[in-house]
Amino acid sequence: MDDERISLSLRVNGATHRIEDAWYFETLLSVLRYRLGLTGTKQACETGSCGACTVLLDGRPINSCVALAADVDGDVTTIEGYSPADGSLTPLQEALIAAGDVQCGYCLPGMVLAGSAFIEEHPNATEDEVREGMCGNLCRCTAYLGIIEGIREASAR
Amino acid sequence: MTVTSTDSGRIVRPTSLEEAIAASTERPDARILGGGTLVVAERSLGIDIPPAYLLLSGIAELRGVTSDGATATGGAARIGAQTTLRALLDAALSPMLDVALRSLATPQIRHRATVGGNIAERRPAHTLAPCLLALDASVGSAGPEGSRRRSIRDFAAEGLGAGEILVDVALPARGGFQRFVRVAPRNGPGYAIASVAVSIDPTARSVRSGIGGSGPTALPGTAADDFLAGAVDWESGAVPAGAAEEYGRLLADACDPPTDDRASAGYRRHAIAVMGRRLIEAWNEEQQRG
The missing domain is CATH 3.30.390.50 (CO dehydrogenase flavoprotein, C-terminal domain)
Known part of the structure; x- marks a missing residue:
């Protein structure tokens, strides 16, 4: 077509995807949502500030909105890949539901993925550790207390 | 793994410093991208729409922290420009850097943003340069004219030359x-x-x-x-x-x-x-x- 298009391959949720006509400036977020249909990854600030677009790259949380798709080297896990295939929930997801302060839920896929990496590194986390460790995820409904409690609770399981 | 096609000159991903310097000289309109957390956000905001990107992520020699093993008590260290802020935090080189790195960005950003990206453009709001000044660091860079190492004071005053790539930051042994x-x-x-x-x-x-x-x-x-x-x-x-x-x-x-x-x-x-x-x-x- 023109030289603004590139081809690339991405490993997402265990499968390799070949993308033939991505824009050279296209973000990982854009490829996930609009080329692979993985709309669990949420689009919000697009500046790496809010965490709604958080995915795991080789197990580490990153903002997919400020990662160039052409610069992603590793295994990407989105909320679709994190959630058990049989429709059940992980202990973290159950703890977040039990703590239950969620209003719109738009931040939750990012919260869950960032939270999953956080609890791996912080078993039996204190509230302060959760507040600092989860500072990359904003909830504009300000339902923080339940989210913090859910993640703290999940870290103790 | 992402394999970027070579049929477009708009994404350049060298695997050695020499290739990166050549690419930077050949393609001065390509914006150099360390982790992308600033560069990609600036495109989203319409602040900078470069026609090409020069990715430094493929250059292994630019990654990682090496230290003399006594870092907690002020030993010397070398920090590659492509070291992520998280890797620098994990290296536990200084209580000063610990506070600075925990306050400057979120965990997600720290996993992508690089040390080089934080200092290369000498932006006044960026956090690492004041710390590196206080730690008496030096900055290594390489360009068409060769390699050089300068004090962070000189680097803060002069910046990078045309086609020059930031290579590393060296911290001298410093206690107290x-x-x-x-x-x-x-x-x-x-x-x-x-x-x-x-x-x-x-x-x-x-x-x-x-x-x-x-x-x-x-x-x-x-x-x-x-x-x-x-x-x-x-x-x-x-x-x-x-x-x-x-x-x-x-x-x-x-x-x-x-x-x-x-x-x-x-x-x-x-x-x-x-x-x-x-x-x-x-x-x-x-x-x-x-």
Whole structure:
């Protein structure tokens, strides 16, 4: 077509995807949502500030909105890949539901993925550790207390 | 793994420093991208729409921290430009860097953003340069004219030349008191309005500081540092009365702060003076506690 298009391959949720006509400036977020249909990854600030677009790259949380798709080297896990295939929930997801302060839920896929990496590194986390460790995820409904409690609770399981 | 096709010249991903320098010279309109957390956000915001990107992520020699094994007590270290902020945090090189890295960005950003990206463009709001000034770091770079190593003071004043790539930051062995403080819109991560980093090595009888957010680039507090190094009784460690306040005043004198939508020049100058004074008071208290 023109030289603004590139081809690339991405490993997402265990499968390799070949993308033939991505824009050279296209973000990982854009490829996930609009080329692979993985709309669990949420689009919000697009500046790496809010965490709604958080995915795991080789197990580490990153903002997919400020990662160039052409610069992603590793295994990407989105909320679709994190959630058990049989429709059940992980202990973290159950703890977040039990703590239950969620209003719109738009931040939750990012919260869950960032939270999953956080609890791996912080078993039996204190509230302060959760507040600092989860500072990359904003909830504009300000339902923080339940989210913090859910993640703290999940870290103790 | 992402395999980018080579049929487009708009994504350039060299695997060696030599290739990167050649690519940067051939394609000066390509924006150099370390982790992308700033560069990609600036495209989203419409601030910078470059026709090509030069990715540094494929150059293994630019990644990682090596230290002499005594970092917690002030040993020397080399930090590759492509080291992520998270990897630098994990290296636990300095209590100053620990606070700076935890306050400058979120965990997600720290996993992608790089040390080189934080200092290469010498943006005054960026956090690492004041710390590196205080730690007396040097900066290695390589370009068409060859490689060079400069003090962070010279780098902060001059920046990179055309086609030049930032290679690494070297920290000399430095013990003693090392601390970073800032004023910011909130306690959470983000750019500081103004910041001060101070390192006092009683063994070397050396005081070094860096000031952030209060000039066109990060600034060294040379006059303040020289004053304090001359005022302290290094045998006993005693700080004369009024010396902390004078230190803060001299730091504020070294500033050239902007007035912008976040704070006035007067606020920034005042904040630098107060932070400078409190840091010296904190060192003094720490010594008295033993």
